[in-house]
Amino acid sequence: MIHLTGITRQHGSQILFQNASFQILPGTRSGLVGPNGAGKTTLFRLITGEEHPDAGEISCSKKTVIGYFSQDVGEMAGRSALDEVMAGSARTMALGEEIQAMEAAMCEPMEDSALATLLERYGDAQEEYEHRGGYDLENRAQAVLTGLGIGPLDYDRPVETFSGGWKMRISLARILTLNPDVLLLDEPTNHLDVESIVWLEDWLASDFKGALLMTSHDRDFMNRLVTRIIEVGNKTVTTYGGNYDFYLREREIRRDQLLASHRRQQEMLSKEEEFIARFAARASHAAQVQSRVKKLEKIERIEIPAEQRSVRFEWAAPPRSGDDVVRIEGLGKVWPLADGAEKAVFSGVSGLIRRGEKIAVVGINGAGKSTFLKVLAGETKPSAGSAEIGANVNLGYFSQHAMDVLDPKKTVFDTVQDVIPQASIGVVRNLCAAFLFQGDDVDKRIDKLSGGEKSRVVLATLLARPINFLVLDEPTNHLDIQSRETLLEALQSFAGTVVLVSHDRHFLRALVNRVFEIDHGEMRTYEGDYEYYLHKTGRDHRLV
Known part of the structure; x- marks a missing residue:
């Protein structure tokens, strides 16, 4: 569906990705993790086309509908909550109007060739309209708004009267109502209460059929939804099969294996370098020395990525209060x-x-x-x-x-x-x-x-x-x-x-x-x- 191949992206002097690759396939549920500043938001922006890679290729079908929810909701004014949500599906609404116009045109006399052309356009528009969920757009918008805590009494309320946290919900409802082929969610649970988080979990698990790529600081939310973790860090992208808890365990196993490989390589390099230093001046060993020098030049050195380790702090016992x-x-x-x-x-x-x-x-x-x-x-x-x-x-x-x-x-x-x-x-x-x-x-x-x-x-x-x-x-x-x-x-x-x-x-x-x-x-x-x-x-x- 979406393929990122050999991606390199640099911000100023900071290299975020170097020859990184991964793909988003239909129906996959992936969690995006990594330290702050590693490039998670940049990855979203590359997928949506808001940014472009310095090298590499991103391929995506033209018919693929991508929905992206970010923490930047922008300005909201001049519409009701329901209209604001439906406005996110502008292409779907335009298709509906186009279909109605074509149906009216079919009632008028026209040449056979013109009718054939119109019918072909009508069929394509209907197919796309159905693919985008146009026939139940308003019902879907209402259901999503209600699920996120904005009930029927507030559908017609002007969006500018909502607080920042509730505008976030309206913005999220816009993207969910779009019902895209690929859904990108950047911290969707911020500003949601537990009931709304559970509704969103259920909706994503049962109602949403597309591919999902999301970041979330809510561990339970990640564990319940994703079956793959994509880790961004150390200038690359690493994929783990499983949920967030599996990722934590697997990452430790992989790191232990990497440390063991690094240790073995260092021991080997040390022996080779010692041999070279010892026999470099002897003509009788010149061929062996040169052979080992070339061997070392070709070896790809194992690097241990930096890891941010938590530091335990011994808290001073607080003064005892009354019972x-x-x-x-x-x-x-x-x-x-x-x-x-x-x-x-x-x-x-x-x-x-x-x-x-x-x-x-x-x-x-x-x-x-x-x-x-x-x-x-x-x-x-x-x-x-x-x-x-x-x-x-x-x-x-x-x-x-x-x-x-x-x-x-x-x-x-x-x-x-x-x-x-x-x-x-x-x-x-x-x-x-x-x-x-x-x-x-x-x-x-x-x-x-x-x-x-x-x-x-x-x-x-x-x-x-x-x-x-x-x-x-x-x-x-x-x-x-x-x-x-x-x-x-x-x-x-x-x-x-x-x-x-x-x-x-x-x-x-x-x-x-x-x-x-x-x-x-x-x-x-x-x-x-x-x-x-x-x-x-x-x-x-x-x-x-």
Whole structure:
């Protein structure tokens, strides 16, 4: 379907790919992985024709329809949500209009030759229209919008009235409704809640028949959908058969084999070079020496690719809090609306958060999860009831706005050192390295960092403080899989109490031992881990 052969692509002095090849075949489901800056987005842009290779060839049938969802949604204005989604299938809609015009023309008298030509055009248009799913375009657009959390009441709402996260959903709906032959998805689960992620999983697994190539920081999402991993890195593209977990295991096996081959080659080279050095001056061995020199020149040297290894950081034990961390009594929160009315977020919430618990707060988007965390953290006052913090509790709060308080002119090192001024340079560097800032990366200024990098800085400064109660609102947003694993390990070993909101199911499974669910203004408590919650609510058959 799409073949990339001998691709070379360079950005400035950085070589992204050198003689790299792979193909996207009909119906294949592939995950695209690799470190930031390795060239994943460039690969998408090469496939769509937005960029061109410096060398090599990309072949694709002219009839192949490619849909590309990126994080850059662009401007949206002047249409309703439904019209915006359908506008992504402009070619399909134009074909529908063309078919209607030709059907009207057929009712008029014309020469036999003209009719034959018209019928041929009509047949081609109908075939393409059917291939693009034109006959159920509007129904498909509505179903996709609803699945992504934008229901019938919002179909006719102007797109400019939606927030950035909801515009992302509309942009994703545009691409899915297109129903392309090849679907390229760059982080499709960002800004989606668990229900929407599960709907998207189901749609891609059962409704979508084309080829899929995607990046995702959601490990569960990747594991459930892909049967092949394409790794970008070290100037090449490497393919692994299997899902993401298989890829991790297979990559380690391949690396061990490469290290063994490299070691054997180095031993052989050492012996040959020793022979050459010893007998180079002897005329009696000149032929043997020359033979071995030529042999060494022809050998392709095995290179060990650089690997970013995570650094474990031994967290200082936080001060011990009282057994009762937060006592909640009749807690309620109401937000005032622009028209003077009020919106009740939740009410009548009572309960106890105990020392050492790791609690997930779950619920659909808009249920009030972030508001509940803000009340716990003292960022907003409750409208009713109380949330009393217990004795010796030192609270740390992370939200998506926490990145805004970083000093843009400071470096990563300076920012972390400000939090632990008494620590040695080695301790600060180890903490930075634990959050994947190694070598020269610690000298990067905050204003030069990506969203994910800023998140890691905030989390590092948070966990460095003598905090024993962490309130975390979407700490996994913007983090890649390796960063999520680093944070997960840190929280698993954290001796204090954690309350968090996250849409990463792998993260929740591995961490939490209690669940609070906010649903229609009420809170229900589940005295068990995330699997227990799924089972008790009947969601385990969909979210496993």
